[in-house]
Amino acid sequence: MAADDVTRHGHTHRLDLADPDVRDFTATVVAVDPERGIVLDRSAFYPGGGGQPPDEGVLLWGGVRTRIVGTVRGDDLYLVPAEGDPVPATGTAVRGAIDDERRTGLMRTHSGLHVLTAVVFRDFGAKVTGGNMEPLTARMDFDLPQVPPDFKDRVAEAANAEIALDRPIAARLLPRAEAFAIPNLVRTAADLLPEDLETIRVVDIDGLDQQADGGTHVASTKLIGRVEVVKVENKGRGFRRLRVRVL
Incomplete structure (x- = not known):
């Protein structure tokens, strides 16, 4: 996979990875599949992955509104229109x-989970075994055989202390060999990155954490708010499951 492929999926240039703050964009429909959906030449819709669900929104065209309720991944990214809406x-x-x-x-939640997993790994040596998120709520599973009595409070206090430091958060693309030279780049118990992936997107929370990740994030930890x-x-x-809320 070439470096350009990291921000392109099939015919679609992914604006969501180029700039996660983009909420409004123009595009051209390059294909329509009656079973799967609409393919655009450029899109800011995050298609889902890594525990982060896909975006929702609308397409406006010729005075018509089409609601987008999800994405189907294939050779292209297919935006799924709401049932009954015009295409x-x-x-x-x-x-x-x-x-x-x-x-x-979702961005606040995803960034908050990166802080949380960094703290749990740093302070307790536990890797992630699973998880998912919705806006401002999530669960994370860890491989943690022994749990101290004050584990819940210690994790929350440590995470919020890091958030309050207003650490910058940024994504960068690295060649695979350079990325894997970063210690503990993959925080999951199993390495889920495809072996043929030549370019790795790394999300860096300055001074705290570096993880391979394809999702969208806020620009600094202070924008997360607080983690409960x-x-x-x-x-x-x-295996321990943490139920988390972002405030």
């Missing part, structure tokens, strides 16, 4: 608008 024909110029409240909530660890659950065999 623009190939060649149509459209304006796309992302649901800002949803995307911003709502509950710690024992899922058996040393």
